[in-house]
Amino acid sequence: MKYFTEEHSEQAVLGRLSPDVDPRFRQIMESAVRHLHAFVKEVEPTMDEWTRAIQFLTATGQICDDRRQEWILASDTLGVSMLVDAINHRRPDGATENTVLGPFHVSGAPQRANGDSICLDQKGEVCRVSGKVTDEAGRPIAGASVDVWQTNGDGFYDVQQPGEQPSMNMRGLFTTEWDGRYAFVTVKPLPYSIPTDGPVGALLNAMGRHAMRPAHIHFIATAPGYETLVTHIFVKGDPYLESDAVFGVKESLIVDFEPDDGAWKAGFDMKLKKTD
Amino acid sequence: MKYFTEEHSEQAVLGRLSPDVDPRFRQIMESAVRHLHAFVKEVEPTMDEWTRAIQFLTATGQICDDRRQEWILASDTLGVSMLVDAINHRRPDGATENTVLGPFHVSGAPQRANGDSICLDQKGEVCRVSGKVTDEAGRPIAGASVDVWQTNGDGFYDVQQPGEQPSMNMRGLFTTEWDGRYAFVTVKPLPYSIPTDGPVGALLNAMGRHAMRPAHIHFIATAPGYETLVTHIFVKGDPYLESDAVFGVKESLIVDFEPDDGAWKAGFDMKLKKTD
Numbered sequence: 001m002k003y004f005t006e007e008h009s010e011q012a013v014l015g016r017l018s019p020d021v022d023p024r025f026r027q028i029m030e031s032a033v034r035h036l037h038a039f040v041k042e043v044e045p046t047m048d049e050w051t052r053a054i055q056f057l058t059a060t061g062q063i064c065d066d067r068r069q070e071w072i073l074a075s076d077t078l079g080v081s082m083l084v085d086a087i088n089h090r091r092p093d094g095a096t097e098n099t100v101l102g103p104f105h106v107s108g109a110p111q112r113a114n115g116d117s118i119c120l121d122q123k124g125e126v127c128r129v130s131g132k133v134t135d136e137a138g139r140p141i142a143g144a145s146v147d148v149w150q151t152n153g154d155g156f157y158d159v160q161q162p163g164e165q166p167s168m169n170m171r172g173l174f175t176t177e178w179d180g181r182y183a184f185v186t187v188k189p190l191p192y193s194i195p196t197d198g199p200v201g202a203l204l205n206a207m208g209r210h211a212m213r214p215a216h217i218h219f220i221a222t223a224p225g226y227e228t229l230v231t232h233i234f235v236k237g238d239p240y241l242e243s244d245a246v247f248g249v250k251e252s253l254i255v256d257f258e259p260d261d262g263a264w265k266a267g268f269d270m271k272l273k274k275t276d
Numbered sequence: 277m278k279y280f281t282e283e284h285s286e287q288a289v290l291g292r293l294s295p296d297v298d299p300r301f302r303q304i305m306e307s308a309v310r311h312l313h314a315f316v317k318e319v320e321p322t323m324d325e326w327t328r329a330i331q332f333l334t335a336t337g338q339i340c341d342d343r344r345q346e347w348i349l350a351s352d353t354l355g356v357s358m359l360v361d362a363i364n365h366r367r368p369d370g371a372t373e374n375t376v377l378g379p380f381h382v383s384g385a386p387q388r389a390n391g392d393s394i395c396l397d398q399k400g401e402v403c404r405v406s407g408k409v410t411d412e413a414g415r416p417i418a419g420a421s422v423d424v425w426q427t428n429g430d431g432f433y434d435v436q437q438p439g440e441q442p443s444m445n446m447r448g449l450f451t452t453e454w455d456g457r458y459a460f461v462t463v464k465p466l467p468y469s470i471p472t473d474g475p476v477g478a479l480l481n482a483m484g485r486h487a488m489r490p491a492h493i494h495f496i497a498t499a500p501g502y503e504t505l506v507t508h509i510f511v512k513g514d515p516y517l518e519s520d521a522v523f524g525v526k527e528s529l530i531v532d533f534e535p536d537d538g539a540w541k542a543g544f545d546m547k548l549k550k551t552d
Contacts, residue, residue, distance in 0.1 A: 004355060004523035006362035012523055013355035018484020025482055028325070031318045033354060035311040040359050042307045049304070050351075050360045057347045061337015071333045075326075078309060079280060079289035083316050084326045086282035206301055208294020247280035247288055 010037045056199050063198040067159050069103040073200045076100060076246035077209075089227070094136045095273040098231050099248045102218065104157040109147060109171035117185035118172035121165055124153025124187025127257065127264035129233075132180040133221055136271050140180025144223035144272070147173050148184060150216070155192035188257060188264045189215040191240050204245065211245050214238035219270070226272035233268045286313045332475050339474040343435050345379040349476045352376060352522035353485075365503070370412045371549040374507050375524045378494065380433040385423060385447035393461035394448040397441055400429020400463025403533065403540035405509075408456040409497055412547050416456025420499035420548070423449050424460060426492070431468035464533055464540045465491040467516050480521065487521050490514035495546070502548035509544045 004012040013033050017026055045053065063070045075081045081100045089098040112118065119126075133144040149171040151157050158169040174182045193211045195201060204211050216232040232248060233255040234241060241249050257266045280288040289309050293302055321329065339346045351357045357376045365374040388394065395402075409420040425447040427433050434445040450458045469487045471477060480487050492508040508524060509531040510517060517525050533542045 002518055003525050003527060004358050004362075006359060006366075009355050009359045009362070016483065016485050016519070021482070021484050028319050028321070029483060031315050035315040035318075036354060036356060037359060039307050039311040040356060040363070042311075043304050044363050045304070045360055047360065047364050050357075054345070054347045054351065057333070058337045058340050058345070061334045062340065064334050064338065069330070069334070071330045075330065078312060079285050080312060080316060081326075082280050083282060083285045083313060084321055084323065086280075086285070087316070087320050088323050090282075206297070207292065207305060208297050209292050242278055243292065249279050251279060 009041075010034050013037070056203070059199045067162070068195065068198075070195075070198050070200055072103045073194060073198070074203070076102070076248075077194070077200055077204060079247045082247045085230075089230075091227075091273050092136065094271060095227075096221075096229055096231060096270045097250045097252050098229055099250060099253060100246060101220075101230050102246070102248075104159060105147075105149060105218065105220070106159060106168070106171060109149065109173045110168055112172040112174055112184065114174055114177060114181070114183045115185065116172065116174075118148065118170050119152070119185065119187050120169040121152055124190075125264060126262075127186050127188040127266060128183065128260065129186060129217065129266050129268065130181065130183035131268040131270065133176045133182065133223065133270045133272065134180050135226070136273060138271070140176070140178070141223045141226065141272060142176055142178045142180060144176040144180070144182075144221055144226075145173060146176065146182045146270075147220040147222075148186070149218045150186060150189045151192050153187050153190070155190045160195075186217065189217055189235060191215045191238055194245050209245065210240075210243065212240045212243070213246060214240035214244055214249060216248070217266075219268070221270045221272060223272060225275060227275055229270055229272055231270070233266065235266075285317075286310050289313070332479070335475045343438070344471065344474075346471075346474050346476055348379045349470060349474075350479070352378070352524075353470070353476055353480060355523045358523045361506075365506075367503075367549055368412065370547060371503075372497075372505055372507060372546045373526045373528050374505055375526060375529060376522060377496075377506050378522070378524075380435060381423075381425060381494065381496070382435060382444070382447060385425065385449045386444055388448040388450055388460065390450055390453060390457070390459045391461065392448065392450075394424065394426075394446050395428070395461065395463050396445040397428055400466075401540060402538075403462050403464040403542060404459065404536065405462060405493065405542050405544065406457065406459035407544040407546065409452045409458065409499065409546045409548065410456050411502070412549060414547070416452070416454070417499045417502065417548060418452055418454045418456060420452040420456070420458075420497055420502075421449060422452065422458045422546075423447075423496040423498075424462070425494045426462060426465045427468050429463050429466070431466045462493065465493050465511060467491045467514055470521050485521065486516075486519065488516045488519070489522060490516035490520055490525060492524070493542075495544070497546045497548060499548060501551060503551055505546055505548055507546070509542065511542075
């Protein structure tokens, strides 16, 4: 094709891919360009709508910094993160289900002993969480690493309130005992809003959607020979379970939080899938 | 739908659109989400590929500033800008064809008299450009505004070399005479590279594509009662006509640049379409 035409716009673009481009990259670009052009042809954006799209794309990158990742938020709120997660972690029945990592994980959380608290600011209602890490057949995995993080008693992650919250507040790395057990003390998580002061907040608002996530605790369980499990537990009865702004909820991850001796308690067993 | 599933991922997301959302916005979001999810399902990105996509999206916004618009460049190099332009300016045969605006237009270029030069830095080979602005039937339009801009004799726009080039170098606003004629002096344009030091440059490189645009002069012609015409003229014989990095070339916009008395000359008549 010599020149671009509306009718053959995809071919004009894809015809420029070099014959010796990496095949996987070609596959991705061919699909991306076809869907992008099909979308444009379907909606026929006005010049003004196109300009607003450019502005959204630009602003979404520009608000990102070391602590804020608005593009992950965009991916989350459009269900893309959950979809990519689902595609990459199709688990056999029996293995614990995964859900999205989210943008608030921090590596290098402090290693703690089982039973220790991850709460450094004394806010919120005390909650004891414990469980077992096993293989799919229920055989305990000793020495598995359990990385946990959540919001504090005010509903914010430490990285959202630098200076206000102690660093590494509500984060900890635990190691399962000989019987696969882990245990930690935390506070009962609260529903919270994802950041709404950026382009993604404006997008949610235009869609008539709220920005709330149901209360949850994040987990990453790792053990040699097993697939890493990235997941949450959700608090049963939370009002936002069916409208999680990032679509993270799965039925099997909803857990009872019960009153227990002046505090709360919750149990969560994780069954890891062997690596192939 | 209660919870997100891989199979019904689009419905999970679109089911959240509020019933009273603006219908046009709904149409755009429904199409966007369907194509986005279809793309993800087709290519099944690995977590690592998804992360690299997030990085590309983020970096493309972050390199933007007052003078650099990398998202427009992304849209240009993927043929989206030309497609949106084509959809919005389907012109009857006879009216002059449009092409993309590009990111280097600056409003407020100085008004000049016909025959004036727009070249303030004395670089490049002198070229006289003239023509007529008419309606589709060839009747002259007096008092039409003709906004022109191009790169200088080194192949850069003034806004790409602030401090080096005089401000408003190679830009001018002309008004057609009683007979529809306009004329200005400039330099013969050169092919040039779009910026390659950002994410879009890396993307072009991965696709095995060059970043060159064939030599051209930008025009915007406006007159009351007529559709604004945004276009370029291209230099016949340019080696990049068939591989313009932004797909801007149309056959009807390729113009002879001929030697003329120690300089160059080119003619370009524009036929404007009446507004509906």
